[in-house]
Amino acid sequence: MRQGLTWFNSASLILGFLFLYLPIALLVIYSFNESRLVTVWAGFSTKWYSEMWNNEGLMNAAWVTFKVAFVASTFATVLGTLAGLIMTRFGPFRGRTLFSGMIYAPLVMPEVITGLSLLLMFVAISLDRGFVTVTIAHITFSMCYVAVVVQSRLITFDRSIEEAAMDLGCTPGRTFLQITLPVIAPAVVAGWLLSFTLSLDDLVIASFTTGPGATTLPMKIYSQVRLGVTPEINAVCTILVGLVATGVLVASLVTRRQEMQREREERAAQAAP
Amino acid sequence: MPEPTEKTTPGAKIAYLAGGAASTGLIAGLHARLLLFPPYRLFVLALIRMGFSGRSLVIAVPYLWLLAFFLAPFLIVLKISLAEVVIAQPPYTPLFVFIEDGFIAIQASLDNYLFLMEDSLYWKSYLSSLRIAFISTGLTLLIGYPIAYGMIRAPKRWRFALLMMVILPFWTSFLIRVYAWIGILKKEGLLNLALMQLGIISEPLTILNTDIAVYIGIVYSYLPFMVLPLYANLEKMDLSLLEAAADLGCRPIKAFWVVTVPLSVPGIVAGCFLVFIPALGEFVIPDLLGGSQTLMIGKTLWSEFFNNRDWPLSSAVAVILLLVLVIPIVLFQRMQERSARAEA
Structure with a gap:
């Protein structure tokens, strides 16, 4: 049996990817539409982009969202990397089952429940809702994603290198900084990117945990979308999609090149006598 | 919420001490308020008893975070689901009511369910x-x-x-x-x-x-x-x-x-x-x-x-x-x- 595509395979790939990409492509195309009506094409125009730029509410929300995403993903990466390290390198300790439960549970928890429970918590400790509470909420769910990403990298990583460093007199802290961290760096960066996009994207949890003055971009988009499709929102969405797509593509190409280089070096090392 | 009746419980005492020692700084203030919650408080006490080694501190940071912002919120949801709605701030009845002489009454109802x-x-x-x-x-x-x-x-x-x-x-x-x-x-x-x-x-x-x-x-x-x-x-x-x-x-x-x-x-x-x-x-x-x-x-x-x-x-x-x-x-x-x- 030959390896290759039958007409059915090709058709399902083409239709499948059309289904995945056509809606976003249409959204991008219609953000350049002169007309306010979605279905009428009235010529190319960038006026919705300038209108978006001049919409102060929208720009404020975008600024808040980027601030939250940056702070939250940075904290989440630190906490998540520690958590991944604890799960793979710390052996048994009391309360380990609870710990791994608390890492995995947020991944499957419906957003409405996470949002509601955090809000009730913030009310109970009478913490004023706003930038800080949204950031705390985002750190909490993103750190679990980081932990899982870092953990899967640490599992495949040869422990004997770390042991060798410690045998040569490295302290555990120094071993982590000089040996482990450089090796798991791609996973840490991927975790940061993932947290950043998760935070950028979140509507439900932010709606529960935010307060006056800290409206995020998804909340703004959501409230406008409920009133109807507008080209201005199309323009915002196009920019967001463009940013995320560029970031992810660059990151994955860089990691792929590194991987290929490493493979080549390994092969060269094995070939050498 | 350091009300006078709550000071009789050991948790409130810890919260009070921590609150006094760390009234500056957001994280410290947050920590003080979080000590009101049993899972967080127990963990901090266990940590103090184990002694602050490097290893336990590394475990403690993400552990405390998850206890505070994942487990404790969930227990609060459970608690509030047993309360009744009232027009107040916060809009639900408390689960534990402190009566005179240090007695605590539990006010739980399954009405919501x-x-x-x-x-x-x-x-x-x-x-x-x-x-x-x-x-x-x-x-x-x-x-x-x-x-x-x-x-x-x-x-x-x-x-x-x-x-x-x-x-x-x-x-x-x-x-x-x-x-x-x-x-x-x-x-x-x-x-x-x-x-x-x-x-x-x-x-x-x-x-x-x-x-x-x-x-x-x-x-x-x-x-x-x-x-x-x-x-x-x-x-x-x-x-x-x-x-x-x-x-x-x-x-x-x-x-x-x-x-x-x-x-x-x-x-x-x-x-x-x-x-x-x-x-x-x-x-x-x-x-x-x-x-x-x-x-x-x-x-x-x-x-x-x-x-x-x-x-x-x-x-x-x-x-x-x-x-x-x-x-x-x-x-x-x-x-x-x-x-x-x-x-x-």
Whole structure:
């Protein structure tokens, strides 16, 4: 049996990817539409982009969202990397089952429940809702994603290198900084990117945990979308999609090149006598 | 909230001391307030008893964070679901009431849960969520399987690009992807326009604000979750098995059903769980694409909280939703463990 595509395979790939990409492509195309009506094409125009730029509410929300995403993903990466390290390198300790439960549970928890429970918590400790509470909420769910990403990298990583460093007199802290961290760096960066996009994207949890003055971009988009499709929102969405797509593509190409280089070096090392 | 009656409990004393020592700084202040919560407090006490070694400190930081912002909030939901709604700030009755002489009375009621059982809106929402999640999982499998299968049949040098193309939509905003469908599905939208121009239909179809739009939204949003585990599973398949089947006179279509599908069952099951579990508690898709008669429990919880402002009742809805979710989650966990053991 030959390896290759039958007409059915090709058709399902083409239709499948059309289904995945056509809606976003249409959204991008219609953000350049002169007309306010979605279905009428009235010529190319960038006026919705300038209108978006001049919409102060929208720009404020975008600024808040980027601030939250940056702070939250940075904290989440630190906490998540520690958590991944604890799960793979710390052996048994009391309360380990609870710990791994608390890492995995947020991944499957419906957003409405996470949002509601955090809000009730913030009310109970009478913490004023706003930038800080949204950031705390985002750190909490993103750190679990980081932990899982870092953990899967640490599992495949040869422990004997770390042991060798410690045998040569490295302290555990120094071993982590000089040996482990450089090796798991791609996973840490991927975790940061993932947290950043998760935070950028979140509507439900932010709606529960935010307060006056800290409206995020998804909340703004959501409230406008409920009133109807507008080209201005199309323009915002196009920019967001463009940013995320560029970031992810660059990151994955860089990691792929590194991987290929490493493979080549390994092969060269094995070939050498 | 250091009320005079609370100072009799040891926890309040710790909170008071910590609060006094660390009244400066946000993190310290937060820590002081969090000490009011039993799981956090117990952990801090255990930590102090163990002594502050480097190892325990590294464990403590993420552990404390999760106790404070994952477990404690959940216990509060449980607590408030047993309270009653009152017009006050916060709008629910306290569970523990401090009476004179240091006695504590527990004020718990199951009224919210009884109400959930009596009012048909709620159990209908649960059933309808299950139905919608079930049907959309099936549809996602039907669409995702041929894509994953096509990916492994494609030449090896395409695979990275194809894989990236499946993963990329997963990174782009969920809200934006759902929003994109509104412009397509609405009455004067692009789909109706295209179909009418092609002469397939003469009247515009009503798709937006129906359950069909919700199915489309869920299938579209969660398709990568189905394709990725299926691809990972099919990629490991030994293609010489198909050759063997062909040599023994099996037609390709039959070989697919007899060889490929049974071997890919772990991938199918993993993909179905990954779609079913988040679809069950979905809020954005039924809210934006569904109609007023589309009942899903995430939407019911949202409106109970934001429109009716009934915090105790929405907490009870959340607790029941979690109980409904526990079954598929535990099944999924078991299955993952079994396949991990089989591989080891």
